[in-house]
Amino acid sequence: MQNETIAVHGGYNKKEGYGSMSVPIAQTTAYAFRDSEHAANLFALKELGPIYTRLTNPTTDVLEQRYAQLEGGAAAICVASGQSAIFYAIVNVAEAGDNILISDKLYGGAVTLLTHTIKRFGIEAKIFRSEDASDLEEQIDDKTKAIFFESLSNPQIAVADIEAIVDIGKRNGVLTICDNTVATAALFNPIKWGVDVVVHSTSKYTNGQGTTIGGIIIERDGLAEFFKANENRYSHFTTPDASYHGLVYTDVPLPNFCLRVRLALLRDIGAAQSPHNSWLLIQTIETLALRVDKHSSNALIIAKFLEAHDKVKSVNYPGLENNSEYAKAQKYFEGGKASGLISFEVDTYEEAKNVIDSVNLFSVVVNIGDSKSLITHPASTTHSQMSPEDLAANGVNPTTVRLSIGLENTDDLIEDLNKALN
Numbered sequence: 001m002q003n004e005t006i007a008v009h010g011g012y013n014k015k016e017g018y019g020s021m022s023v024p025i026a027q028t029t030a031y032a033f034r035d036s037e038h039a040a041n042l043f044a045l046k047e048l049g050p051i052y053t054r055l056t057n058p059t060t061d062v063l064e065q066r067y068a069q070l071e072g073g074a075a076a077i078c079v080a081s082g083q084s085a086i087f088y089a090i091v092n093v094a095e096a097g098d099n100i101l102i103s104d105k106l107y108g109g110a111v112t113l114l115t116h117t118i119k120r121f122g123i124e125a126k127i128f129r130s131e132d133a134s135d136l137e138e139q140i141d142d143k144t145k146a147i148f149f150e151s152l153s154n155p156q157i158a159v160a161d162i163e164a165i166v167d168i169g170k171r172n173g174v175l176t177i178c179d180n181t182v183a184t185a186a187l188f189n190p191i192k193w194g195v196d197v198v199v200h201s202t203s204k205y206t207n208g209q210g211t212t213i214g215g216i217i218i219e220r221d222g223l224a225e226f227f228k229a230n231e232n233r234y235s236h237f238t239t240p241d242a243s244y245h246g247l248v249y250t251d252v253p254l255p256n257f258c259l260r261v262r263l264a265l266l267r268d269i270g271a272a273q274s275p276h277n278s279w280l281l282i283q284t285i286e287t288l289a290l291r292v293d294k295h296s297s298n299a300l301i302i303a304k305f306l307e308a309h310d311k312v313k314s315v316n317y318p319g320l321e322n323n324s325e326y327a328k329a330q331k332y333f334e335g336g337k338a339s340g341l342i343s344f345e346v347d348t349y350e351e352a353k354n355v356i357d358s359v360n361l362f363s364v365v366v367n368i369g370d371s372k373s374l375i376t377h378p379a380s381t382t383h384s385q386m387s388p389e390d391l392a393a394n395g396v397n398p399t400t401v402r403l404s405i406g407l408e409n410t411d412d413l414i415e416d417l418n419k420a421l422n
C-alpha cells in the first residue's frame, strides 16, 4: 500500500468489534484476563494481548501500526511526548559509561536532555556536524551506542547528510537514530534510506492542529540480527535481562528495539500516551500528507516574498534555490518540499521585535507545525538564556525572526507580514 492509503486505513480492521468506522477509544486502565493461564501466558509473551494501558492499549496500537507502516518500519511504540521518545530511544541502548554522538543542529529540548540531563546518568554526548558528517567517524569508540540527528532540523532548518551518516553507522556497527519530526513521514522515510530507528514528536506536524503532545519510536526490520552482529556493543539485547526473568530480547521473534522500550522502559518509567491522545493523532494523520504539501507550498511563496522585500536582509528556507540546503532537500525530500519552517533576518534587534509585535494573523507561539501560522523571536524568548557565542553557534542572531507557516491563504499572510515590516 502507498502512504496516502496507509494514513487512512493502516492498522485498523473496521470489521472487528462493532464495525465502528472511527477507531474506538479504549479508555481503560486495564484488561480482563480470561483466566489465570491467559494472564500467565501474556506475561510470559507466549500470547500477545493487552495487560495494562501503561504497556499497551488497543487505540494506541492502531496508531503504532499505522505509523510503522508509513515509515516502512517493523514496529512502533507511542510515548507521552517527543522528549520521552528521544530519552527512551537513547537509554534503550546506552548506560552509564557509554557515549552517544549527537548532531550540532538539534531541537533545544533535545540539546538539554542529551547534554545535561543524561550526563547525570553517566552517558556522555559528543557533538558532530550533521550537514556533512565530516567529524563523525573519528569520534566513534567502543562505548559509542548511538548516532542521533534530525533529518530536517528545528529550528535551524538544516538538512543532515543522511547517506553519509548511515554509511558510517553501518560501517562501525553503531545504531543510527533519526528525529524526523519536521520533515515528517510525508516528506521523508529515514528507514528507507537505511536508518535504524526513527523518533517523532507527534505534537507538531503529525498533530497539525496544536491539540496534543505525543511521541513515537519506530524501528527498521532486522535489528535482532544487527544486535547479534554487534554483540559487544549491545550485549543487553543478546544476554538475559534479569529484570524480565532472564529474557533474551534477540531470542524473541518480535521487533527487538520497541519490545525492550515496552517491556523495560514503559514498564519502569511509564511515560505512556493516553488513548484519547492516540485517537486525536489517528484523526490528524489521515491528512498529514495533504497538510505538509500545503505547508511547504505556502512556505515557498512566503520565502520568495520575504527574499524580495527590502527590509529583509536574508531568508533561510531549503526550498529556495540559493539556499545551502537546497540540493540535499531535493535529494531526500518528496518533491523537494521543505516543510513550513522559515527564518529571516532584519537589520536590528528592535526591528525584529517590532515585526513580532505588529503582526495580527501570525500568533506569537513557541510551537511549529500548527495549521495556524506562528512567529517567534528566538533571541528574546526560546534562546534568551544563551550566550552570544552559543546563539551564533545555533544559527540565532538578535535579528532572526522565525515563522511556522500554516494553512491560511498566502495573500493574507503576505499582507500581514508586509504591514509588520513597513
Ligand SMILES: *Cc1c(COP(=O)(O)O)cnc(C)c1O
Binding pocket: 081, 082, 083, 084, 107, 109, 110, 150, 153, 154, 179, 181, 182, 200, 201, 202, 203, 204, 213, 214, 215
Ligand atoms: C518539539 C520537538 C521535540 C520535542 O517534542 P515534544 O512533543 O514537545 O516533547 C523533539 N524534536 C523536535 C525536532 C521537535 O521539534
